[in-house]
Amino acid sequence: xxxxxxxxxxxxxxxxxxxxxxxxxxxxxxxxxxxxxxxxxxxxxxxxxxxxxxxxxxxxxxxxxxxxxxxxxxxxxxxxxxxxxxxxxxxxxxxxxxxxxxxxxxxxxxxxxxxxxxxxxxxxxxxxxxxxxxxxxxxxxxxxxxxxxxxxxxxxxxxxxxxxxxxxxxxxxxxxxxxxxxxxx
Amino acid sequence: xxxxxxxxxxxxxxxxxxxxxxxxxxxxxxxxxxxxxxxxxxxxxxxxxxxxxxxxxxxxxxxxxxxxxxxxxxxxxxxxxxxxxxxxxxxxxxxxxxxxxxxxxxxxxxxxxxxxxxxxxxxxxxxxxxxxxxxxxxxxxxxxxxxxxxxxxxxxxxxxxxxxxxxxxxxxxxxxxxxxxxxxxxxxxxxxxxxxxxxxxxxxxxxxxxxxxxxxxxxxxxxxxxxxxxxxxxxxxxxxxxxxxxxxxxxxxxxxxxxxxxxxxxxxxxxxxxxxxxxxxxxxxxxxxxxxxxxxxxxxxxxxxxxxxxxxx
Numbered sequence: 001x002x003x004x005x006x007x008x009x010x011x012x013x014x015x016x017x018x019x020x021x022x023x024x025x026x027x028x029x030x031x032x033x034x035x036x037x038x039x040x041x042x043x044x045x046x047x048x049x050x051x052x053x054x055x056x057x058x059x060x061x062x063x064x065x066x067x068x069x070x071x072x073x074x075x076x077x078x079x080x081x082x083x084x085x086x087x088x089x090x091x092x093x094x095x096x097x098x099x100x101x102x103x104x105x106x107x108x109x110x111x112x113x114x115x116x117x118x119x120x121x122x123x124x125x126x127x128x129x130x131x132x133x134x135x136x137x138x139x140x141x142x143x144x145x146x147x148x149x150x151x152x153x154x155x156x157x158x159x160x161x162x163x164x165x166x167x168x169x170x171x172x173x174x175x176x177x178x179x180x181x182x183x184x185x
Numbered sequence: 186x187x188x189x190x191x192x193x194x195x196x197x198x199x200x201x202x203x204x205x206x207x208x209x210x211x212x213x214x215x216x217x218x219x220x221x222x223x224x225x226x227x228x229x230x231x232x233x234x235x236x237x238x239x240x241x242x243x244x245x246x247x248x249x250x251x252x253x254x255x256x257x258x259x260x261x262x263x264x265x266x267x268x269x270x271x272x273x274x275x276x277x278x279x280x281x282x283x284x285x286x287x288x289x290x291x292x293x294x295x296x297x298x299x300x301x302x303x304x305x306x307x308x309x310x311x312x313x314x315x316x317x318x319x320x321x322x323x324x325x326x327x328x329x330x331x332x333x334x335x336x337x338x339x340x341x342x343x344x345x346x347x348x349x350x351x352x353x354x355x356x357x358x359x360x361x362x363x364x365x366x367x368x369x370x371x372x373x374x375x376x377x378x379x380x381x382x383x384x385x386x387x388x389x390x391x392x393x394x395x396x397x398x399x400x401x402x403x404x405x406x407x408x409x410x411x412x413x414x415x416x417x418x419x420x421x422x423x424x425x426x427x428x429x430x431x432x433x434x435x436x437x438x439x440x441x442x443x444x445x446x447x448x449x450x451x452x453x454x455x456x457x458x459x460x461x462x463x464x465x466x467x468x469x470x471x472x473x474x475x476x477x478x479x480x481x482x483x484x485x486x487x488x489x490x491x492x493x494x495x496x497x498x
Contacts, residue, residue, distance in 0.1 A: 030259070050353055058290030058323040059316070059350055097352040098359055104410070109455040111411045115359070116338040116351035120411040120455045129456035132413035133336060135315030135351075137287050138259025140229035141194035143413055162259030163289065164352035165316075 022070060023094075024063040024077075025055050025086040030162040032061040033170075035082050037158060042076050044069060048167075049094040055086075059136055059164050061097070064090055097167055101175040110179065114171035119146075121176050123183075126150045136163035151176055187250040187428040188278055188309075189238060190271055191231030191286030191317070192263045198223065198256030200266040202274075205239045205252040212236040214252045225254075228458045230287040230315070233414035237421025237463055238284070244467045245429050251278065257289065264289035264316075272301045280309040284424040285317030286417070290350065292324045299326050310427055313379070314420040322377050323349040330379035332433065334420045337362055337386045343378055344371035370395050381433055383423065385416045389441040391434060398434060401441040406448035414459030418466065419444045435477070443473035 026032045032048060039046045044065060051062035065073050070087065077084065097115070104111040109129065111120040117139070120130040127150055131143040138161045146154040157170040189205070201223055203215040212235055213222040225232035231254060238250050253270055257263025267288060275298075283302075295317075302308065311330040313321050318333050322343055327333070335343055338359070342351035344367075345358045361368055365384060372378035373395025384390040387410065388402040409415045419440050426436035444462075446469035451461045 028261070050349065056292060056323070056349060058292045058295075058320045095347060095353040095355065098354055098356065100356055100359060102362075104407075106408065106411065106455045109411065111455065113338065115354060116336065116342065118411065122456060130411050130413050130458075132411060132415070133338065135287060135290075135317070135319050135339075136259060137192040137194060137230075137257035137264060137289055137316070139194075140231070140287060140413075141258040143229060144194055144226075147413075162261075164350045166259065168352045 020067050021064055021090040022067040023049075023051065023088045023090050024065060024073070024084040025051055025088065026062070026082075027085050028162060029059060029061050029164060029167070031082055032063060033158055033161065033167060034080070035063055035077055035084075038076060038080050038082070039063065039065070039073060044073060044076070047096060049096045052088065052094075061164065061167065062094070064094070097164065097171075099171055101172060103175075103179070110176070112172045112176045112179070114175065115168035117165060117168040117172050119169065119172045119176055121151055121180065126152065126180055128154055131169065134165035134169065136165040138162045139165045139169070142166060142169060151180060186278055186280050187238070187242070187248070187424070188253065188280040188283045189235050189250045189286070189424070190253040190267055190283070190288070191234070191315070192257035192267060192288055193225055193231055193254050194229055194258055195256040196258050198254075198263070200253070200255040200263070200270055202253045202270060203251070204249045205235050206249055207236070207239045207243055212239055214254060227460050227463060228414060230414070230417060233417040233459050233463070234284070234286050234314070234421040234424075237418045237466060238425045240463060240466050241422055241425030241470065242428070244470065245425070247425065247429060259289065261289045261291065264291060265294065268294035268298055272298045275301045275305060282310045282312070282424060282428045284312040284314070284420065286315050286420070288316040288320070290316050290320035290323060292320060295320045295324050295326070299324070299329065311379075312420065312424055312427070314416070319350055325376070327377045327379055332381045332383060332423065332427075332437070333379040334383045334385060334416065334423070336416055337384065340365070340368050340372065340382070340384050344368040344375075346375040346377065365390055366397055369397060381437065383419065383437045383441070385419055386410070391437040391441065393434065399438060401438065401445070404445050404449045406445055406453065408453045408455050408457070409444070409448045409462075411455035412453060412457055412459055412462065415444065415448070415462060418447070418459065418462060422466065422470070439470065439473045439477055442476060443469040446472045
């Protein structure tokens with residue numbers, strides 16, 4: 001009976017999706033955003049999410065990855081000179097950044113919102129005409145770098161930003177790109 | 186003294202702490218240590234808020250604000266300098282009103298700043314917007330603040346007791362976009378709201394202690410939502426009005442109406458930049474104050490009669 005029960009517990013642990021996953025902790029959000037891009041390009045099944053409380057500053061991200069692939073993940077990152085601060089087993093449910101968008105049509109312009117960020121595009125010229133919302137210091141910086149440029153030529157917030165606001169702006173920016181490409185088809 | 190704090194999106198700008206003075210070129214902050222003046226680009230974040238405060242102070246003959254800023258493009262360097270300066274120099278500044286703005290959230294440094302504020306002989310009026318509001322919530326200090334100025338996305342974040350940053354707002358709460366009353370109550374219930382919330386949006390909501398006191402939807406200028414900095418002008422106006430001594434709920438009502446009037450006067454498109462709105466703020470404030478002083482004021486019917494008597498002079 002004891003043996004049977006321990007087998008059930010073992011099976012339960014293996015069916016738990018968190019059981020075999022780990023968290024990569026980085027020193028800042030910018031590194032996470034870069035690491036996410038590198039690992040996704042390399043084909044790893046990863047997700048960005050909130051770090052555990054002991055690593056919280058109020059604006060941070062971590063990467064959830066399959067523990068079994070730790071070696072490959074670490075090698076992939078070190079080739080790009082990115083070294084995580086820590087690697088932890090995923091012990092509890094963590095929050096994921098919001099990926100949802102809302103679109104407002106102003107006629108000649110389209111505004112796309114993601115979390116607390118908004119990007120507005122002139123439909124005909126595809127120019128970014130405004131960026132609003134957010135609260136981290138890279139938002140006004142990104143606005144300076146992106147406003148006035150075509151959505152195709154503007155720097156990607158993923159490459160230029162450092163914060164979770166930049167992450168959300170990137171969600172809105174990618175949705176804007178998707179809508180514009182859809183309109184071209 | 187009126188103290189404004191935040192970051193400006195330029196790499197390498199040192200910590201500047203000095204009076205923000207309006208010039209023909211824009212808002213200039215003179216560094217107290219070196220005397221060198223820096224012109225801020227009023228179209229971006231903290232500079233839009235500070236320029237608005239300076240414009241309103243000038244209109245009412247108030248002393249210009251003391252501005253504490255540093256360059257930060259998201260690397261935390263300037264934000265750390267601002268936190269450190271304020272924590273160290275609060276006693277000398279003797280602030281009556283403090284408004285905190287774009288800053289990299291840093292729970293540990295903000296905790297130190299709150300501790301320093303608590304050591305002052307008299308608690309200043311505290312207003313937080315942008316990153317300063319996020320860190321106030323993440324650090325569990327929201328009820329210590331007097332006013333928060335979230336937009337609808339940020340209100341959902343305040344209402345989500347598990348989120349440390351608006352990006353982590355859970356989908357089911359973010360989808361409660363139309364349920365403002367519920368979101369305000371949730372934020373208050375979880376102690377994640379300041380006493381007064383000014384919720385910025387297509388309709389603005391002025392809330393106190395978890396209840397909506399008043400909603401302002403006119404004049405309706407939908408384009409304002411797309412224009413970066415139009416929330417910062419609201420924060421700037423209500424900061425200066427609070428410094429003037431206006432009742433805080435009245436200050437919110439005046440700022441809400443004036444921002445819309447400034448938008449109406451500017452006739453904006455979604456591509457307009459906020460400096461075109463700021464130009465109209467002095468006139469818009471006059472219109473707004475006149476409207477609120479008139480005996481026949483649009484009533485939303487939400488406010489109990491006893492409170493309306495207090496709010497509308």
